[in-house]
Structures are given as C-alpha cells and as structure tokens.
Amino acid sequence: MTVDRIGLVVHGGRPEAVEAAGVVRAWCEEHAVRCADIDVWHDGGRRGAREEVEAAGDPDLVVTLGGDGTFLRGARLAAKNDALVLGVDLGRVGFLTEVSAADVREALDAVREDRLRIDHRMLLALRASRRLEVPEHMEPWVRYGRGPLLPPPQVRPDCDVDADWGIPLDVTALNDIVLEKLARDRQVSVGVYVSGRLLASYSADALLVATPTGSTAYSFAAGGPVVSPRAEALVFTPVAPHMTFNRSIVTAPDEPVGLRVLERSGPAAVSIDGQLRGVLDPGDWIGVYAAPQRLRAVRLGPMDFYGRLRERMNLTDAPAAVADGSPPPLWSVTTPPPADLDHLALLTSPEGSSPLW
Numbered sequence: 001m002t003v004d005r006i007g008l009v010v011h012g013g014r015p016e017a018v019e020a021a022g023v024v025r026a027w028c029e030e031h032a033v034r035c036a037d038i039d040v041w042h043d044g045g046r047r048g049a050r051e052e053v054e055a056a057g058d059p060d061l062v063v064t065l066g067g068d069g070t071f072l073r074g075a076r077l078a079a080k081n082d083a084l085v086l087g088v089d090l091g092r093v094g095f096l097t098e099v100s101a102a103d104v105r106e107a108l109d110a111v112r113e114d115r116l117r118i119d120h121r122m123l124l125a126l127r128a129s130r131r132l133e134v135p136e137h138m139e140p141w142v143r144y145g146r147g148p149l150l151p152p153p154q155v156r157p158d159c160d161v162d163a164d165w166g167i168p169l170d171v172t173a174l175n176d177i178v179l180e181k182l183a184r185d186r187q188v189s190v191g192v193y194v195s196g197r198l199l200a201s202y203s204a205d206a207l208l209v210a211t212p213t214g215s216t217a218y219s220f221a222a223g224g225p226v227v228s229p230r231a232e233a234l235v236f237t238p239v240a241p242h243m244t245f246n247r248s249i250v251t252a253p254d255e256p257v258g259l260r261v262l263e264r265s266g267p268a269a270v271s272i273d274g275q276l277r278g279v280l281d282p283g284d285w286i287g288v289y290a291a292p293q294r295l296r297a298v299r300l301g302p303m304d305f306y307g308r309l310r311e312r313m314n315l316t317d318a319p320a321a322v323a324d325g326s327p328p329p330l331w332s333v334t335t336p337p338p339a340d341l342d343h344l345a346l347l348t349s350p351e352g353s354s355p356l357w
C-alpha cells in the first residue's frame with residue numbers, strides 16, 4: 001500500500017524507543033516518506049485527536065514505539081484519521097503491539113510492499129447526559145507523572161443531540177470505558193442498563209465496558225472473560241461489586257450498556273482507555289455503544305492471540321498436569337483444513353485459506 005505520511009508516537013521516557021524512532025525516521029528519509037513526530041505530551045497541554053493529527057499532517061500510518069499505553073495513544077489518533085496503526089513493542093507487557101524493535105525496518109518494508117494484513121478492531125462510542133470535563137483542581141492529583149490530561153471531549157457535530165439519547169461525544173475507546181469511584185473510601189452506586197433495560201443497581205469500586213481487545217486489560221484484572229479480538233461484543237464487568245451477582249455480561253454489538261450514577265451516590269470518574277476524561281455527579285449517565293468505525297491495525301503474520309495470551313500473561317499449567325505429560329500440538333496449523341472443516345479459522349501459513357492471515 002502507499003504510505004506517504006507517517007506519524008510517530010514515541011514513549012519519550014524509554015531510550016530504546018527514542019533510538020528506534022531514529023530508525024523509522026531514517027527509513028522515511030530513504031523512501032521519501034514524510035515523517036512527523038506526534039508529541040502527545042507537548043508543552044502547553046494535550047490536544048484533541050483531530051487537532052493532533054492535523055498538526056502531524058494527517059498521517060496515513062501511525063507508528064507507535066513503546067508499550068500498550070503508547071499504542072493506545074497512537075490508536076486514538078489513528079482511529080480519528082482512519083489511518084493504519086503499527087505498534088512496535090518497547091513496553092513491559094506489549095499485548096497490543098505487533099513487531100519487535102529489531103524488526104521495525106522489515107515491518108515498514110512489508111507495509112510499503114503490501115505484505116500485510118489489516119486487523120479491524122472494534123471500538124466503543126460514547127453518549128452522555130452532559131459534556132464531560134475534569135475539574136481543574138483535580139488535575140494535579142490525577143496525573144501521577146502520566147503527562148497532562150486530555151482536553152474535554154468535543155460534541156460530535158455530525159450527530160443529533162437528543163434528550164433521550166444524550167450528547168454524542170467525539171471519543172472512541174479501543175480498550176474500555178470505565179466509571180469509577182472518586183472518593184477512595186466510598187463505592188459508587190450505579191444503575192446498569194443493557195439494551196435499554198435495567199439489569200441491576202450496583203455498589204462497586206468501578207464498572208466498565210470493554211471491547212474484545214480490552215477484555216485482556218482492566219476487565220481481565222477484575223475477573224472478566226477473555227474474548228477473542230476477532231469477536232464483536234461489549235463486555236460489561238463490575239470491579240469489586242458489593243453484592244452477590246458479580247459476573248460479567250457479554251452483550252451483542254447492538255446491545256448498548258448504560259451506567260447512571262444514583263441519586264445519593266458520590267461522584268464518579270469516567271476514563272477512556274486509561275485516560276481520565278470527566279466526572280459525573282449523581283443523576284448523570286453515560287451510554288456505551290459499539291462504534292460504527294473500526295481501528296485498522298497492521299498485522300504482519302498470522303494472528304496468534306491465544307499463543308500471546310499464554311506467553312504474555314505467563315499462563316501457568318496445573319502442576320499435576322505438568323507431572324502427567326506435555327501436550328503435543330492438537331491440530332496441524334500449517335496445512336489447510338480438510339473440506340469438512342473448511343469453515344474453521346485455525347492459525348495457518350500465508351498459503352493457507354484461514355482468515356487469520
């Protein structure tokens with residue numbers, strides 16, 4: 001595919017990421033590709049996604065060099081511009097990133113020569129009963145050295161504001177939208193609605209709605225299910241709910257989840273992909289929907305989500321099972337499936353027929 005403009009999002013606190021950014025810049029120079037640094041922490045406060053991509057000359061490929069947080073920062077911009085995003089792994093976990101720093105040149109060559117696949121990742125969209133903003137006095141104590149806060153989300157100019165459906169906010173989430181307690185020692189009370197119906201009222205530390213991609217992030221830590229990133233679903237997970245019903249609910253993409261802060265609850269914070277974006281008072285609500293657009297992420301080999309889950313999450317085998325033998329491969333993942341199983345999507349080589357590659 002043609003890549004004319006690359007936007008670089010670099011984990012500036014990590015020397016290897018800064019060094020790898022130099023490799024990308026050199027590659028761009030060699031191939032006459034424009035390259036702009038996207039300084040997401042730039043002095044004078046952070047910018048909304050539209051402003052950020054405009055300042056970077058509307059990149060058609062966003063390359064992130066860092067960990068999952070850096071990838072999420074790049075994804076926010078790529079989603080806004082319908083650009084491709086390529087994550088280079090220079091982080092601690094690197095669940096979302098695609099290539100190692102050693103392979104960055106080869107990866108850029110592959111993109112340029114069209115030797116890639118594009119993963120279409122589900123995103124979340126948000127409506128709310130009010131515009132979101134973080135009170136100024138809160139900023140110093142929520143930064144934790146993570147850079148300035150993002151500006152308040154804009155209202156989408158292309159959507160109707162509606163008394164019943166709320167204010168459409170110009171944000172997307174690749175991982176999750178989280179509503180959480182603000183007072184350290186007081187839970188939030190929240191009415192949870194699925195597909196327009198009240199599910200239950202929760203008293204909890206937090207309530208979140210994750211995408212399949214985000215199912216391995218906060219939702220996973222709170223005991224939620226691992227969902228294939230190829231699936232289309234919303235995952236509602238409560239965090240430390242003080243009630244007997246503490247399960248996740250996995251809804252269809254057209255079954256939105258609504259969260260309303262109850263009358264005598266304390267206020268609640270709203271975070272999107274780990275970034276604090278607003279505070280809700282009692283009576284306020286948010287509605288979380290599957291967004292119509294997808295994130296387009298570069299993939300350079302067959303998707304091996306379950307291998308990555310095992311490896312990156314350090315899944316451990318049952319000691320008794322280890323003593324009882326080591327499991328050999330169950331399916332051939334390098335030969336195409338037989339005719340009766342042709343509809344399956346196992347991990348296959350580029351020659352195979354699997355949609356995983």
Ligand SMILES: NC(=O)c1ccc[n+]([C@@H]2O[C@H](COP(=O)([O-])OP(=O)(O)OC[C@H]3O[C@@H](n4cnc5c(N)ncnc54)[C@H](O)[C@@H]3O)[C@@H](O)[C@H]2O)c1
Nearest residue numbers: 068069093094095175176213214216217218219221273274
């Ligand atoms: N208790 C928790 O686990 C917890 C609490 C708050 C936020 N989070 C998550 O952190 C995300 C923001 O990530 P960050 O890196 O900016 O903050 P962070 O550094 O606090 O991230 C927490 C951890 O989650 C990992 N991570 C992020 N997205 C992931 C994904 N899709 N699958 C597997 N692991 C993933 C990161 O590598 C990191 O180790 C949020 O979207 C939220 O899901 C997790």
Ligand SMILES: Nc1ncnc2c1ncn2[C@@H]1O[C@H](COP(=O)(O)OP(=O)(O)OP(=O)(O)O)[C@@H](O)[C@H]1O
Nearest residue numbers: 010011012013066067068069070091092093145146
């Ligand atoms: N461009 C930058 N300029 C200055 N500081 C940066 C920049 N990028 C990242 N940082 C620093 O790094 C921190 C990012 O941490 P974050 O946890 O999001 O990294 P990450 O990409 O997820 O990697 P890791 O996997 O190690 O957590 C920020 O708080 C900030 O201090």
